[in-house]
Amino acid sequence: MNYNQKLQLLIDGKWVGSSNRETIPVFNPATEEVISHLPIANESDLSNALNSSKKGFEIWKKWSPLRRQALMLKTVEIIKRRSDEIAKTLTMEMGKTFRESKQEINQVIETITWCAEEGKRTYGRIIPSRDGLARQMVIKEPIGPVAAFVAWNFPGGNVIRKVASTLAAGCSIIIKPSEETPGTGVAIGECFMEAGLPPGVLNIVFGVPDNISKFLLKSSIPKAVTFTGSVEVGKHLQSLSSQTLKKCTLELGGHAPVIICNDVDIAKVLNKIAYWKFRNSGQVCISPSRFFVQEAVYKEFIRGFVDITKQIKLGNGLEDSTDMGPLIFGRQVEKMEYFVENAKSLGGKINCGGQRFGTKGYFYEPTVLTDLPMHAKMLNEEIFGPLVPIIPFKSLEDAIEKSNSLSVGLASYIFTEDQKSSHFLSNNLEVGIVCVNHTIVSVPETPFGGVGESGYGKENGIEGLESFLTSKYITEISHL
Ligand code: NAD
Numbered sequence: 001m002n003y004n005q006k007l008q009l010l011i012d013g014k015w016v017g018s019s020n021r022e023t024i025p026v027f028n029p030a031t032e033e034v035i036s037h038l039p040i041a042n043e044s045d046l047s048n049a050l051n052s053s054k055k056g057f058e059i060w061k062k063w064s065p066l067r068r069q070a071l072m073l074k075t076v077e078i079i080k081r082r083s084d085e086i087a088k089t090l091t092m093e094m095g096k097t098f099r100e101s102k103q104e105i106n107q108v109i110e111t112i113t114w115c116a117e118e119g120k121r122t123y124g125r126i127i128p129s130r131d132g133l134a135r136q137m138v139i140k141e142p143i144g145p146v147a148a149f150v151a152w153n154f155p156g157g158n159v160i161r162k163v164a165s166t167l168a169a170g171c172s173i174i175i176k177p178s179e180e181t182p183g184t185g186v187a188i189g190e191c192f193m194e195a196g197l198p199p200g201v202l203n204i205v206f207g208v209p210d211n212i213s214k215f216l217l218k219s220s221i222p223k224a225v226t227f228t229g230s231v232e233v234g235k236h237l238q239s240l241s242s243q244t245l246k247k248c249t250l251e252l253g254g255h256a257p258v259i260i261c262n263d264v265d266i267a268k269v270l271n272k273i274a275y276w277k278f279r280n281s282g283q284v285c286i287s288p289s290r291f292f293v294q295e296a297v298y299k300e301f302i303r304g305f306v307d308i309t310k311q312i313k314l315g316n317g318l319e320d321s322t323d324m325g326p327l328i329f330g331r332q333v334e335k336m337e338y339f340v341e342n343a344k345s346l347g348g349k350i351n352c353g354g355q356r357f358g359t360k361g362y363f364y365e366p367t368v369l370t371d372l373p374m375h376a377k378m379l380n381e382e383i384f385g386p387l388v389p390i391i392p393f394k395s396l397e398d399a400i401e402k403s404n405s406l407s408v409g410l411a412s413y414i415f416t417e418d419q420k421s422s423h424f425l426s427n428n429l430e431v432g433i434v435c436v437n438h439t440i441v442s443v444p445e446t447p448f449g450g451v452g453e454s455g456y457g458k459e460n461g462i463e464g465l466e467s468f469l470t471s472k473y474i475t476e477i478s479h480l
Helices: 043-060 065-094 098-121 157-169 182-194 209-218 231-244 266-277 295-311 330-345 396-403 419-428 461-466
Strands: 009-011 014-016 023-027 034-039 125-127 135-142 146-150 173-176 202-204 224-228 247-251 256-260 288-294 349-352 367-370 387-393 411-415 433-436 469-476
Touching (some): 009 043, 065 098, 065 182, 098 157, 146 209, 256 266, 266 288, 266 295, 288 396, 295 387, 411 419
Parallel strands (some): 224 247, 411 433
Antiparallel strands (some): 349 367
16 A cells, blocks of 8 residues: 655645755655655754744734634545545654554544534632722733744644643644654645644744754744653753743653552453553553552452453554554664563563564554562653553552552553442542543643653643643723
């Protein structure tokens, strides 16, 4: 099947191709074939993007929220029309199953729709004055042009969380989607442009990531930076932003604990959590990744997880029979090998999986591991792949101690039907998100983000727009 998405930069409302520019290859992770070539922005492109973003902001901030909403909803209709084709691009460049790609495009549609509506509710407030004479108001204003950088694991979802919320807040945005998965973001950009987005409101650039961020962030034009990716790069971007004091929103890595208590029906829990684990081959920042199971149900949980895991069918995401696609690139496969080798060297038991799969494509078998000491690498470094370490715990205090042992804290999962246990665990987990007895962590109307080294600032929910708004205080007396 052909990859039909044309890869271009979007600078000042114009699509810019590869002529006179370097290109980098884009691979299909299921086949390792080069499927396209991506033009990368030169300094003049980046400079134009910055200036155009400034001009675009001046235009866009004057549009009323209602008018912005109308354009965003028009974009939604165009995305719906192109949804199958964009989902195919997504699967070919990222590897996830076509079914998951369709769900992601649906998430893109829902996010734009929700943000477009919420843009009408950037309410301020009136504060009663001390003497009754002054009228004291707080009004919300868009912060200005925004620079955004996102990871490859949700080529549509990560891009749209940035784009929809900045546009709804009245800001312009320069975004660098991932070079591994560029086509989905470009396709979404095409839909906005077809809907009539003014030039400069959205610019899309690609290149050597560090060169792009250094160039964009040293400029005083972007007033905020928003990033989805690793802790290490998040810290680096915060430090680059400090020169011009940009407001940062950092959605970084996690290592989600899953706490399964003695009182649950294990079959029901497995039905929810096991499939959730292998979504996107485990390459999800909120993926359940450290399984803490109370002693009485520990063995039953392992048996059940292994049974399900053995049935997961690996393959090209475009094939209907595929349950789980490849990892994004070879480096990810090597990371799984590193974790598994380390586990073996520490006496860990491989209950199923434990190796690469096939001879073409970046596949790694879904793998269930037990008998690991708490200092095993995979319990301390983010896995971001299909490994399932299962650890027993005795008391709830023990589960909390194990769960809170890292510097990151993004999502967490609890399974218990005992309300006392649920309250104790959810109150004591040091994380941004707690999900009790289910796995629906992220929808457009609820806040998403972590604590500690998982970053700060939220996406989605009313908090998501706040990242791109400033509060202006006006106090006014009607006469001198
Ligand atoms: P990464 O930080 O290396 O790369 C992520 C993105 O940032 C890529 O597009 C990359 O090109 C870009 N990037 C890298 N260096 C950059 C730089 N110097 N300047 C600007 N952009 C740069 O991360 P990765 O390992 O490729 O992606 C997985 C990581 O992303 C995991 O840690 C995962 O948890 C995290 N992530 C977090 C969330 C969240 O919402 N919290 C969502 C998805 C992924």
